[in-house]
Amino acid sequence: MPKNPKKITPKTKKLVQFLVQDFLEADAELIKGIAGDEQKTEDYWNNLVAILFDNAFWMDQLDPEDMGNIDHGRSIVEYHALLKPMWDQFKVALLDYKNEIIPSRDKAQALDRDIENLRSTEYYQYKDLLRQSDHAHRERFYDMTVQFKFSFDPGRATFYKRTIDVVNNFIDLLSGLPLSFFRECNHCGKFIVMTRSDKRFCPGCAAKKNQKDRWRNDSEGMKLKEKIRYRTKRKQIDGEKDG
Numbered sequence: 001m002p003k004n005p006k007k008i009t010p011k012t013k014k015l016v017q018f019l020v021q022d023f024l025e026a027d028a029e030l031i032k033g034i035a036g037d038e039q040k041t042e043d044y045w046n047n048l049v050a051i052l053f054d055n056a057f058w059m060d061q062l063d064p065e066d067m068g069n070i071d072h073g074r075s076i077v078e079y080h081a082l083l084k085p086m087w088d089q090f091k092v093a094l095l096d097y098k099n100e101i102i103p104s105r106d107k108a109q110a111l112d113r114d115i116e117n118l119r120s121t122e123y124y125q126y127k128d129l130l131r132q133s134d135h136a137h138r139e140r141f142y143d144m145t146v147q148f149k150f151s152f153d154p155g156r157a158t159f160y161k162r163t164i165d166v167v168n169n170f171i172d173l174l175s176g177l178p179l180s181f182f183r184e185c186n187h188c189g190k191f192i193v194m195t196r197s198d199k200r201f202c203p204g205c206a207a208k209k210n211q212k213d214r215w216r217n218d219s220e221g222m223k224l225k226e227k228i229r230y231r232t233k234r235k236q237i238d239g240e241k242d243g
Contacts, residue, residue: 008181015051016173017193020182021202023048023080024087025190031080035073045072048079052169082163083170086144090174091191093142094182101140108137 023031023044034040148163185192187205200206 008177012173013193013195015047016177016181017195018047019051019170019173020087020191020193024084026080028077028080028084031077035076041073041076044076048076051173052079052166079166082147082166086146086167086170089142089144093144094179095184096142097140098179105137 026034034044146167148160148167150157150159152158181194182191183194183200184190185202185205186200187208188202190202192199192202
């Protein structure tokens with residue numbers, strides 16, 4: 001397990017941001033919609049190639065000239081279905097580590113520091129055992145299940161290296177990134193990538209959060225603004241009809 005954090009270059013930030021915010025945090029229906037739009041498909045495909053294929057020739061036993069026959073939209077949907085479950089497992093583990101393991105370790109360290117000042121507590125008599133125990137400080141491991149395709153149709157077991165390569169490059173991209181690189185959006189709860197230290201929202205969520213706060217803090221004023229906006233819009237529509 002690498003102990004030193006990965007050097008996060010501007011390129012790495014951009015790639016991880018696209019992978020997380022635009023691809024993995026999107027639901028299957030959104031990805032299918034993107035795959036049905038020719039321009040969006042090519043934009044997504046080019047980004048995924050840069051992220052997941054590592055400039056290596058990865059297709060299963062295909063010649064380079066056959067690359068043009070790949071259905072990019074279908075591949076985008078397939079790779080989303082492959083990586084999304086892995087990403088969801090990663091998120092659950094990360095939140096557990098941040099919200100449960102780190103606070104538990106902080107409490108254990110505080111208890112170890114302050115045990116001499118807590119002689120009236122019932123666990124003071126076990127102070128030596130507490131100090132000898134490394135339970136709270138043991139390295140925490142999580143399990144991740146991975147699915148990939150193989151076939152028996154050729155008359156033998158055939159494992160598709162393309163899928164394995166996608167998984168390997170996905171893991172390599174995330175490996176070594178610090179915990180602070182990922183956080184939840186303060187409005188929708190989806191994961192965001194900290195390309196800036198003050199980043200708190202997904203694109204568009206800052207405005208939604210501000211609107212929600214304004215409604216909570218000044219509901220009457222916001223209702224009045226909505227009425228004025230509606231009347232103004234109606235006048236514009238009526239004016240266009242009269243014209």
